[in-house]
Amino acid sequence: MSNKKILILPGDYIGPEIMAEAVKVLELLRSEGEALEWSFGHLGGAAYDAEGHPYPASTQKAAREADAILLGAVGGPKYDELPRDVRPERGLLGIRKDLGLFANLRPALAFDELADASSLKREVIEGLDILILRELTGDIYFGQPRGRRTTADGHAEGFDTMHYSAPEIERIGRVAFEAARKRNKRVCSVDKENVLETSRLWREVMIGVAKDYPDVELSHMYVDNAAMQLVRRPKQFDVIVTGNIFGDILSDEASMLCGSIGLLPSASLDVNNKGMYEPIHGSAPDIAGQGKANPIATILSVGMMFKYSFDRGDIATRIDDAVKQVLKDGKRTGDIAAPGETVLGTQAMGDAIVEAL
Amino acid sequence: MSNKKILILPGDYIGPEIMAEAVKVLELLRSEGEALEWSFGHLGGAAYDAEGHPYPASTQKAAREADAILLGAVGGPKYDELPRDVRPERGLLGIRKDLGLFANLRPALAFDELADASSLKREVIEGLDILILRELTGDIYFGQPRGRRTTADGHAEGFDTMHYSAPEIERIGRVAFEAARKRNKRVCSVDKENVLETSRLWREVMIGVAKDYPDVELSHMYVDNAAMQLVRRPKQFDVIVTGNIFGDILSDEASMLCGSIGLLPSASLDVNNKGMYEPIHGSAPDIAGQGKANPIATILSVGMMFKYSFDRGDIATRIDDAVKQVLKDGKRTGDIAAPGETVLGTQAMGDAIVEAL
Numbered sequence: 001m002s003n004k005k006i007l008i009l010p011g012d013y014i015g016p017e018i019m020a021e022a023v024k025v026l027e028l029l030r031s032e033g034e035a036l037e038w039s040f041g042h043l044g045g046a047a048y049d050a051e052g053h054p055y056p057a058s059t060q061k062a063a064r065e066a067d068a069i070l071l072g073a074v075g076g077p078k079y080d081e082l083p084r085d086v087r088p089e090r091g092l093l094g095i096r097k098d099l100g101l102f103a104n105l106r107p108a109l110a111f112d113e114l115a116d117a118s119s120l121k122r123e124v125i126e127g128l129d130i131l132i133l134r135e136l137t138g139d140i141y142f143g144q145p146r147g148r149r150t151t152a153d154g155h156a157e158g159f160d161t162m163h164y165s166a167p168e169i170e171r172i173g174r175v176a177f178e179a180a181r182k183r184n185k186r187v188c189s190v191d192k193e194n195v196l197e198t199s200r201l202w203r204e205v206m207i208g209v210a211k212d213y214p215d216v217e218l219s220h221m222y223v224d225n226a227a228m229q230l231v232r233r234p235k236q237f238d239v240i241v242t243g244n245i246f247g248d249i250l251s252d253e254a255s256m257l258c259g260s261i262g263l264l265p266s267a268s269l270d271v272n273n274k275g276m277y278e279p280i281h282g283s284a285p286d287i288a289g290q291g292k293a294n295p296i297a298t299i300l301s302v303g304m305m306f307k308y309s310f311d312r313g314d315i316a317t318r319i320d321d322a323v324k325q326v327l328k329d330g331k332r333t334g335d336i337a338a339p340g341e342t343v344l345g346t347q348a349m350g351d352a353i354v355e356a357l
Numbered sequence: 358m359s360n361k362k363i364l365i366l367p368g369d370y371i372g373p374e375i376m377a378e379a380v381k382v383l384e385l386l387r388s389e390g391e392a393l394e395w396s397f398g399h400l401g402g403a404a405y406d407a408e409g410h411p412y413p414a415s416t417q418k419a420a421r422e423a424d425a426i427l428l429g430a431v432g433g434p435k436y437d438e439l440p441r442d443v444r445p446e447r448g449l450l451g452i453r454k455d456l457g458l459f460a461n462l463r464p465a466l467a468f469d470e471l472a473d474a475s476s477l478k479r480e481v482i483e484g485l486d487i488l489i490l491r492e493l494t495g496d497i498y499f500g501q502p503r504g505r506r507t508t509a510d511g512h513a514e515g516f517d518t519m520h521y522s523a524p525e526i527e528r529i530g531r532v533a534f535e536a537a538r539k540r541n542k543r544v545c546s547v548d549k550e551n552v553l554e555t556s557r558l559w560r561e562v563m564i565g566v567a568k569d570y571p572d573v574e575l576s577h578m579y580v581d582n583a584a585m586q587l588v589r590r591p592k593q594f595d596v597i598v599t600g601n602i603f604g605d606i607l608s609d610e611a612s613m614l615c616g617s618i619g620l621l622p623s624a625s626l627d628v629n630n631k632g633m634y635e636p637i638h639g640s641a642p643d644i645a646g647q648g649k650a651n652p653i654a655t656i657l658s659v660g661m662m663f664k665y666s667f668d669r670g671d672i673a674t675r676i677d678d679a680v681k682q683v684l685k686d687g688k689r690t691g692d693i694a695a696p697g698e699t700v701l702g703t704q705a706m707g708d709a710i711v712e713a714l
């Protein structure tokens with residue numbers, strides 16, 4: 001069997017620091033005999049610095065050839081004044097679209113050891129385990145036409161197009177129902193069907209998909225109500241499936257519920273389960289270069305990669321367990337430490353997880 | 358001076374019950390000599406039942422002639438199967454657009470007496486006082502084109518247009534800065550400028566408006582981050598200003614933070630401060646007709662009406678104080694009662710507030 005090829009894109013600010021710890025995990029697994037190889041590339045601001053474009057041709061080529069991609073984080077103040085077309089987020093949107101990574105899986109999990117770090121009451125989030133499925137290559141992110149124009153009476157106008165086709169909705173729907181089958185068998189589809197035509201189609205298609213999954217329960221919720229219910233009673237959800245822009249908003253809200261955003265990984269998959277894996281948190285410019293960043297979300301992203309792209313749930317479970325062990329042992333980076341707790345740096349945390357593995 | 362004319366639209370399900378208590382407040386004020394008169398009309402499902410349309414001509418006429426409008430709540434399961442064009446929410450969107458009610462003011466306030474009813478920790482929300490300003494007559498709610506079509510290869514597609522013009526953004530911006538001047542002098546403008554063309558214009562115009570308010574601090578936040586920050590540290594905000602769809606989502610999220618959604622009023626104003634006032638909560642079909650609904654948000658909406666449309670902040674303050682007094686006295690409706698507390702019905706709560714007034 002040939003090696004699995006991983007493309008590593010450390011990205012900006014804390015990106016390289018957290019990725020170095022993920023690489024330690026890969027090294028350990030390779031030393032155990034797993035057939036892995038990896039190479040490094042640029043995305044985002046780092047790519048702009050090195051090659052003048054946030055998603056340069058060299059990265060495109062390597063990304064297409066890879067079996068899976070690990071991404072650190074992109075963006076930050078250094079790049080804020082760049083022309084819009086070469087800003088780091090263009091690199092992110094570019095690679096998602098280019099590789100057809102339409103299914104963004106974002107678990108929102110409460111780690112019991114950290115429940116007190118949440119702004120929510122312990123009983124509201126204890127045991128929380130939601131999977132948010134966000135469609136990632138359609139919607140108002142990519143719809144045409146979009147732009148600026150001047151009206152007859154001389155006013156500037158800006159416009160964007162929200163857009164979904166039935167096949168786009170159906171394929172993310174199927175991912176949601178398949179995922180729910182392996183979990184608690186409930187899918188909540190979030191839309192704004194009382195206002196938007198796009199949502200009307202969305203809801204119709206979801207109802208159609210549900211017919212193939214009689215064992216899974218489908219419900220519908222308006223996006224405004226979903227934003228509320230996530231705060232009020234987040235444990236009512238199992239799998240949430242929604243479009244790109246609503247998913248952007250709700251998944252960030254959901255990940256903050258747990259008070260453990262430094263711990264949450266994500267996966268973005270194509271139709272063949274080739275995927276890009278990245279922590280949910282950003283590039284944290286304020287702590288970059290100080291060895292303080294929390295590498296856990298990136299390491300858990302490695303676990304997701306093994307589970308979804310390499311069909312090795314066993315390794316994912318080992319990585320999850322190692323992280324839980326380390327947390328149980330009271331090891332904390334600064335972002336998740338309670339007052340008085342001893343704080344580990346990025347490398348020490350990475351080493352502790354490798355040790356536990 | 359001629360009487361102030363109020364149009365009362367009780368709406369659906371609990372609407373008439375909570376409105377009856379608001380009318381008691383109006384009666385008291387009139388008996389004290391305030392020059393008020395009011396009449397009743399239909400909106401939403403009730404209007405469909407009575408006149409075959411959720412925003413019938415009779416209501417349009419009365420609404421245009423009124424100085425202010427009090428609305429209960431519209432919608433509910435009875436109307437879910439109606440054709441889209443006559444569903445209750447069409448009535449709501451219709452009256453907003455028809456009257457040019459572009460400025461939706463939604464306070465998110467924590468009542469200290471109820472802090473324990475929140476799913477957030479007391480220290481996170483104690484003293485919380487945010488004003489969300491949502492633009493209400495533009496954006497993807499009304500942008501054209503919108504609809505359905507079939508692609509060349511036979512697939513259904515749905516699409517909607519997000520749209521803002523510079524003057525639309527500027528006028529809601531001015532309302533935000535004016536409001537911030539009377540508060541803590543901070544405006545946070547929420548957009549998705551890293552992705553949307555509409556947001557790019559939005560941000561530019563806000564920066565322009567800010568020049569006329571050197572005493573007010575303007576910041577910008579992406580909508581996904583705002584959804585997070587509202588959970589993480591809501592007290593960082595003073596005034597939030599945003600478009601129609603982001604405002605729909607964030608204002609519902611924010612109102613749930615306080616655990617007191619039954620207590621939050623809202624105002625929707627036109628350029629002359631003529632306004633429609635309504636509770637933030639919905640029509641609560643599950644408890645309709647049982648005399649259980651909480652009338653406080655509707656009564657506080659009466660207060661907002663006096664403040665914004667009738668320039669009588671003194672009466673608004675009296676109403677706010679009466680509500681606080683009643684809460685301090687331990688009076689509770691079912692939705693806000695802690696286990697073991699005595700529960701008042703809708704009428705008893707209304708009477709208690711009138712008493713305190």
Ligand SMILES: CC(C)[C@H](C(=O)O)[C@@H](O)C(=O)O
Pocket residue numbers: 089092093248551552581
């Ligand atoms: C950086 C930005 C374009 C991106 C998005 O909106 O998709 C980010 O918020 C995310 O969720 O990955």
Ligand SMILES: CC(C)[C@H](C(=O)O)[C@@H](O)C(=O)O
Pocket residue numbers: 194195224446449450605
């Ligand atoms: C009922 C619906 C059309 C409405 C909206 O989205 O504006 C409601 O959610 C609101 O916030 O008043």
